[in-house]
Amino acid sequence: MNAQDSSTLPQEVQEWVVGADTGFPAVPSEPAFTAAGTPYLKTPGVAVIAKPEVNVRNISGFLDGFAPELQFSQYVDDPVTLPPGAAVCKAAGQLCYASFGVKRTYNSDAEKYFENIKESGHGSVLEHANYTMLFYGISRSVTHELVRHRAGVGVSQISQRYVSGRVLRFVERPEYQAIPELHGDFERRIDAAAADYNRIADILASEQKSGAELLSADYRTDLRKKVQQAARSVLPNETEAPIVVTANARAWRHIIEMRANMHAEVEIRALAFRAYLCLAALDPIIFGDYSVIHLSDGTYGVQTPHPKV
Numbered sequence: 398m399n400a401q402d403s404s405t406l407p408q409e410v411q412e413w414v415v416g417a418d419t420g421f422p423a424v425p426s427e428p429a430f431t432a433a434g435t436p437y438l439k440t441p442g443v444a445v446i447a448k449p450e451v452n453v454r455n456i457s458g459f460l461d462g463f464a465p466e467l468q469f470s471q472y473v474d475d476p477v478t479l480p481p482g483a484a485v486c487k488a489a490g491q492l493c494y495a496s497f498g499v500k501r502t503y504n505s506d507a508e509k510y511f512e513n514i515k516e517s518g519h520g521s522v523l524e525h526a527n528y529t530m531l532f533y534g535i536s537r538s539v540t541h542e543l544v545r546h547r548a549g550v551g552v553s554q555i556s557q558r559y560v561s562g563r564v565l566r567f568v569e570r571p572e573y574q575a576i577p578e579l580h581g582d583f584e585r586r587i588d589a590a591a592a593d594y595n596r597i598a599d600i601l602a603s604e605q606k607s608g609a610e611l612l613s614a615d616y617r618t619d620l621r622k623k624v625q626q627a628a629r630s631v632l633p634n635e636t637e638a639p640i641v642v643t644a645n646a647r648a649w650r651h652i653i654e655m656r657a658n659m660h661a662e663v664e665i666r667a668l669a670f671r672a673y674l675c676l677a678a679l680d681p682i683i684f685g686d687y688s689v690i691h692l693s694d695g696t697y698g699v700q701t702p703h704p705k706v
């Protein structure tokens with residue numbers, strides 16, 4: 398696939414991101430519906446729900462304990478405020494060399510500071526900033542790939558045992574959206590999957606309620622789980638599987654590089670690219686070395702001269 402490098406974000410892409418001014422960016426995705434009312438999504442949705450809260454000034458007690466001629470105390474008076482991720486990572490990094498004196502790198506040069514961190518591969522410093530995002534409008538196939546990322550990552554995913562058919566939604570692959578025949582097939586398939594799921598759940602529930610030990614549900618509260626854990630077996634890979642992912646900046650960088658890569662699968666690339674957009678809006682110092690690539694299939698990805706820091 399061909400790729401065109403772009404140093405500035407294309408206008409279309411800029412418009413995807415909302416809420417950047419609130420400090421909690423999101424790339425929303427709205428459901429569509431089949432004629433029978435089965436909901437589905439055409440693009441991934443991303444919403445940042447947590448980021449670091451930083452108070453570097455709180456290390457004053459530590460800095461004040463050193464000889465006055467070192468002038469460490471003025472470290473907390475740096476007039477330039479950094480995005481929270483960069484702020485905590487820089488303070489942690491500067492502790493390593495006790496770089497608190499007047500000859501240190503100031504916040505105004507933070508970009509250069511992090512360029513050096515990335516270039517030299519000292520990525521552990523980037524593990525101090527954690528970001529949490531909700532991902533939705535993504536299929537079970539994508540989340541199965543996403544959860545393979547273990548280092549520095551925490552996940553909570555919707556339980557197909559616990560939730561009922563009332564929150565069942567599906568995800569249409571981009572390839573199907575462009576081809577009327579495949580789009581029609583998709584709509585028919587998800588209508589049928591939703592109907593099958595509900596029919597199986599109804600039969601299992603009524604069997605259980607009539608006293609059959611078919612599901613071996615010991616208590617009434619278990620009934621729903623016992624029914625749904627069986628009924629979910631008919632759900633396809635294109636079932637939506639919302640997930641909340643927390644990862645540190647180093648781990649996010651790795652995920653973005655692997656998954657917003659031009660060789661990555663198209664659905665996970667669409668997700669990783671949107672996650673990148675949110676993180677770059679949040680912290681252009683830590684995530685600013687990526688450039689957007691516009692691929693020949695019309696999708697976007699990113700690349701960086703500093704992979705895997």
Ligand SMILES: Cc1cc2nc3c(=O)[nH]c(=O)nc-3n(C[C@H](O)[C@H](O)[C@H](O)COP(=O)(O)OP(=O)(O)OC[C@H]3O[C@@H](n4cnc5c(N)ncnc54)[C@H](O)[C@@H]3O)c2cc1C
Pocket residue numbers: 545546547548651652655656660661662
């Ligand atoms: C295009 C593509 C195709 C893929 N195809 C397949 C496939 O066909 N089959 C398949 O099973 N998987 C496949 N994968 C998944 C892949 O093998 C990884 O499991 C996944 O990308 C997670 O990345 P990671 O191993 O870097 O783990 P992460 O958890 O993201 O780890 C980040 C880094 O930490 C270090 N690390 C993490 N855990 C350990 C450890 N236990 N020991 C030592 N170092 C560690 C490594 O340096 C690692 O790169 C594919 C991934 C991609 C991007």
